[in-house]
Amino acid sequence: MLDIAEELHRWVEQGREFAVATVVATNGSAPRQPGAALAVDGDGTAIGSVSGGCVEGAVYELCQQALQTGEPVLERFGYSDEDAFAVGLTCGGVIDILVQPVRAGAPATADDGGFAGERADSTAATLAAGLAAAASGEAAAVARVIQGPAGLLGRALLVRADGSHTGTLGGHPALDRTAVEETRALLDAGRTTSLEIGTGFAPGEEAEAGFDAEDQAPADSDNDAQRSGSRCGQPVVLLVESSVPAPRMIVFGAIDFAAALVRVGKFLNYHVTVCDARPVFATRTRFPDADEIVVDWPHRYLDAQQLDSRTVLCVLTHDAKFDVPLLERALKLPVAYVGAMGSRRTHLDRQRRLRDVGLTELELNRLRSPIGLDLGARTPEETALSIAAEIVANRRGGTGTPLTGAHTPIHHDTGRPVGRIGSVA
Template identity: 50%
Template sequence: MRDIVDGLIAWRAEGVAFAVATVVRTWSSAPRQPGSSMAVSERGEVLGSVSGGCVEGAVYAAAEEVIQTEKAQQHTYGVSDGDAFEVGLTCGGTIEVMVQPWVALTDLDDVLAAIQDGRPVATVSLGDHQLVIWPSRVAGSLGDAGLDRAAEQVAAGMLSSGATGTVRLGEHGEQRMADVEVFVQTYLPPPRMIVFGAIDFAGAVARIGGFLGYHVTVCDARPVFATRKRFPSADELVVQWPHLYLESTAVDERTVLCVLTHDPKFDVPLLEVALRTPARYIGVMGSRRTHADRMRRLREAGVSEAALSRLSAPIGLDLGARTPEETAVAIAGEIIARTWGGSGLPLTGLDAPIHG
């Protein structure tokens, strides 16, 4: 619900009734992933999407009924000869969608506020029942104490890694409930993108990072360049030597680091620190000659070949980019490919699933 949370909060403030449809399971080349949500208000307004347009009409009708009955529904949509263009996924694949009324959503206002603020929370849904897992407490119920215990254990583990999906609770210690499946949706703070080097390319990278849902920090040791006027879209500006800042800030497996300084006095000590972190992506700007010199300096500093192999340098995909904005697209493309295992090749001529 992260992409529709602002609209839901507005509906709550107005006292508007609504239903939320969520993708809980997909097969084959489904267009949206589990957790993708669409909401329909009693006034007929729509937020979000569950299929990019393929089955929204059918989901809309189901949501209208759920608003009236205040009872949850579950539907599966796929391609069939008779109804593919009416309510099917014309692009292929199959999705299972859960439609819940607002009254079935436990701690709704608190959950929406947590999502908006980037605080961790997990929800476990089973029909009209919902359990909410907070870091320090649990709210709601699935209608059975045994289910609640099993769901709490599973959801807490999934929350720690940010996983979302359908879980069979019987596989986690409650064997008498082996046929009960629940949908666990987790919300963590947005992943971090740290952009080092307050140059013109950094502004474009910061903008596209925000567009992709990252919490973007721009860091540069030069206060004349790292200004709010130059980087209005950055969530955070830091004036500090890059390697000192990186040593002092939180970096996890979801963090991406974009090193745009291409100056050895900045990027060599910075990369020595970066390569000791669990960051998912470390991209470094510079020509091949600059990068060869950088690699020499890093080897002389004792950085291993295994560590150096983590670097994406020169940064970005080969798109023929010229402008800062085009370069930012090339960098974003490489980050997305690394995140989801994409090849970075044109889909034309590939027979792999389009949506992963």
């Protein structure tokens, strides 16, 4: 849901009612990952995607129904061998989708003494606050119930980086406390995943709270196993969506290859900085797409930055007086990627110089040089694509080999731990 937060926040500000369908779990080959969303407003306008086209039509109809009923629903879609034209994932995977209406000021109903209406108002307000936080670039996470008591389906908590929270999951107070702690940990790591925790109810109390033993369990995710939280009773499962500031790409060297890499970096949703010590080259005219342009010695600029483990550093300066002091520092930082441009001869000379200043073989082995994958690239644009492909492969644990004839999963992730947002720890 937070992947389309800016658009949904505008809808909230405009007072538009809408239903949002969110992928909450996947199994097998699925085109979109947990957190991907499609939303439909009262006029039938749709934004986002949950399947790349496979089940969009059916999900669109579920969103319209949710707007009419005001009730959330969890639906599973999978491949159908019996009917090739049945609604399902032709890629053979399984996805679970939570469809949830967001109706500002939803009225209380007479049948339940107003409780359902109050609950809908509270959840809508929490979701609206989460959308506002994500749209503004604030680090925040939204946790929603996707399995457990029927009356809790879709209930939401918003957790901010400082640990403050808004909303309630509606169960035992211990459920909220545990959910906040676990959600904050996932937010610190910038992760979106499912989370299993206890409800806080003792055996026999579940029925009073609305538990249904036959509640549908979400599909097991191939990409991220459910995280086991503190269990203080019968479990519920939450989808935790983290929205964190865009990861940083810092490009050192204001050359024509850098201009192409900036454009590709923005396409991949990086916050891109260009740094060069030469003011005549580091200009807005040459780099209109960059978020920041810095005139400074690269190593001095790097020393002043607070980086996290999602940061990628691309060294395109191709000059030893810039490269060596910069890489001496960069290769000691727990960032995601360090790559340097240059020929194989330049790479060997650079390695020798870095050994001379005390870098270990383990640190040198982190350097991707010559930078990029072997695509036969020649132009700045082709080279930028080669660099970006290596960055994505490094982030996702890809091999860089053609998928044709391969028998490895198409969608996968390294699953390696990441540091706290805004830090290098």
